Amino acid sequence: MRKDSHPARTAWLVIAGLLAMMLLFAGCGSDDDDSTSGGETVEKLGKGEGKVNLISWAGYVEPEWTKPFEQKTGCKVNNKVAGTSDEMVQLMRTGEYDGVSASGNASARLFEGGDVDAVNVDLVPNYKTIFSDLKNQSYNTFDGQPYGIPHGRGANLLMWNSEEVQPAPTSWDVMLDPKKATKYKGKISAYDDPIYIADAAVYLKAHQPDLEIDNPYQLNDEQFEAAVDLLKEQRPLVGEYWSEATKQISAFANGDSTVGTTWQYQYFALQEEGKPVKASPASQGFLPSEGATGWSDTWMISSEAENPNCMYMWMDWIVSPKANAQVAEYFGEAPAQSLSCDQTAQKDFCAKYHAENPGFWKRVYYWETPLADCGDGSGDCKDYNEWVQAWTSIKG
């Protein structure tokens, strides 16, 4: 058979066609719009739809309090565990979920993107008795309206293997001061998310006061570069960047990691398995000397929620005294519901976790969204895109 005379030419034609299509699309821009203008807040609660689709942190949605909810309301709970706020935002943007337990570095983005609706707190009776220092905060209130129901709060932990790491660390310098951290080279476990840059900022706030860092999430060029440089120095010493909680559990369990930043969920799981892990003790106020980053999570409802009634029922349930107590004790965080302190199995749980002590939380820097205007319209801070790009550079 006679061959097509210019085979390569036709291949180039296809490629040229592809390029042309690309530029055409890029130039005109398609008019698909993936942001919905903030939907309407629910006015009245109707009957449950039979199910609710949630996105949550590991340990937030467990059968212990989910099953009673399902029995009471008939709303079957479908839960997706996400490892980072980025994942949560991405999932919420698909519009296929009803709600999410959002941290501060997701809530603002969800609001800006029109992915969540304001919450009508009158439909959530248990909201009244939530700790007042959790209401009307910058991470859960936008345009003067509440955008979610507080779930609970906690601080990120410094955790170490007590057999391998001695003496017991009292400061983040065991991970962040290159001179000290090099002792544990290859065994350090850091959180795999751009928000970890704030941990470096918290460290520098204490150790390099001339940088004048105030809010570790709103950093100017100089402060940001210092934090990024610190993490670049840490990079060769890190054994693993974790984003799935269970991956970190497995790493500590088989000795791949011996010191790192973690959540209470992993800490308790490892203790249950009999692994010799420790975290900053009560004598230190549960925090390393510099303080720590942390989170205060909020249940938010999707603007495209298919099951809004069940979602409201869930939000009310999760902050009901008994359930919120169960959640708090299971995960190891301070409950949002003030009445939960009488419901916890451990009598002094709330005291231990500083639930009623706003002073403690002054040393904890809740996750927040880095904004170009520094959040108060004042200055010239690095926005989240720049954090993400810096994170790529840090990991290398």
Add this chain to the structure above:
Amino acid sequence: MRLSRRSALLLRLAVGVGLAFIYIPLIVLAIYAFNSSNVLEWPPPGLTFDWFPKAIEEERAREAFVTSLKAGVVATAIAIVLGTLASLAVARHRFFGRETISFLVILPIALPGIVTGVALNNTFTQVLGIDLSLFTVIVAHATFCIVVVYNNVIARLRRLSPSFEEASADLGAHTWQTFRHVTVPSLRSALGAGALLAFALSFDEIIVTIFTIGNGEETLPYWIFRNLFRANQLPIVNAVAVIVVLLSIIPVYFAHRLTREEGATAGARGGAGAVGGKDETAATAMP
């Protein structure tokens, strides 16, 4: 071929090393399927058979398995139709852009899965505005399975002399009759091999699936992906993997038999049928 004893020995050694490389990790995997502890330590503290019945009882694993079968079958069917059509066009006709078809067909498999996945996801959710579901997964799988069928069929068609089809036409059969009674039967083994390989591709695919699967569905790889790091589930995951491998001995063996029938051999992703027996074409080359 005559090989010195030393060369033959070295060759056997190389083959042994290669096979060991292939199978040792699978053996380790199998050992972990019998691991009595949840945590992956070496050596495993104890052995137990418990995980296998648990794996079979695990409802979501079974559902995922069935979903994978469904997706695989439909995706393969679509790939067979499209792949055969394309190869018929290319093998039997001349037209503008003919050489490009084989290039086009291989692109979905040669480009990174994440690119294909995100592109299709974007098209489904943003451009077409449809929800992700098993349907979107099937569409994605079919797209990269086409090449497997295409390559198998076109290799076969190229070896099949067109004179059979011409003879059939001379005898009064019209296009469809020729196709049904002459072309398809001679393609059977190529279609079979292509179908089995396309199915295997779809069955184990994860990256594109992650981006095109809907909220409620799970294929088997996706179920494994979601359970990979849950400590309680891990041994079940290992057991499931072992079960799948054992089950797959059957189709793999059949794939080999099928292609061996006509003296052709199967390849992995679209194995080209090779000339069976070793001397046919050479006979003409040698004086």
Add this chain to the structure above:
Amino acid sequence: MEAEAAVVRRSVGRRLAGLFHGRPRLQVGALLAGPVGWLVIGYLGSLAVLLAAAFWSVDAASGELVQTFSLENFQTLLDEPVYKDIVGRTVLIAALVTVTDAILAFPIAFYMAKLASRRGKAILVVAVLLPLWSSYLVKVLSWRTMLSSGGVIDWALEPIGLSGPGYGNTAVWLVMSYLWLPYMILPIYAGLERIPNSLISASEDLGASPFTTFRRVILPLAFPAVVAGSIFTFALTLGDYITPRLVSNNQFIGNVIFNNISNNLPLASALALVPIVVMVAYLLVARKLGAFEHI
């Protein structure tokens, strides 16, 4: 009666066949409409739409796409050294994996094609294909545990005083070479099978040593098949992000794309152009070398 029987029934099939008869262009058109439509409009179109985003940017707070034409993403990729490092690392490991697999695969394929008995061949083909059916994820996880400190590899190397490579680029190279090996073995096997034994005998009859025969007869004839196999080992390594995530801390092209999809789709698209361009170039070269006959 015969006259009636001789009347041809004008069934639908026959009518359609008549329509196509003698009109090769129509035949080609009908044959190609499905596959080409699917691939060009569905697949290439999707790619084009995605890659169009490479020329846009994104609002940092809301995540909305700003659809004004700009080249800033490409500027970022060029300015920040990390992206070049990542691309370099990915391409290098893809090349290493390809070479490693070619070296590992050839003896096995050769043995299967030329020296194994019929039964041996069947057993080997099944043995090589079987690992393809075990889940990719589980295999990588298996390697992850093998590579962990105190895992199988450390345990096996301890008696001779060495320790395993742990996690990192070496681990990625090892695991990828492992995963894609069957995709290299089978095309080479098929290609070697095609080499008539009489050619080899002729070479020996002409006085060539086995090594010379291998170098000057077998290898050149098998080369296109090797290139065909290399398409898969290279492509699969180039785009993978799950394996690097599970057995290393290092970022590969796929990881950066993945990390940026939700925050910064334009940047992810711009970066996605890199492996696309690389693979298209690779495919064109491979086609020239005759690999497409051997896939």
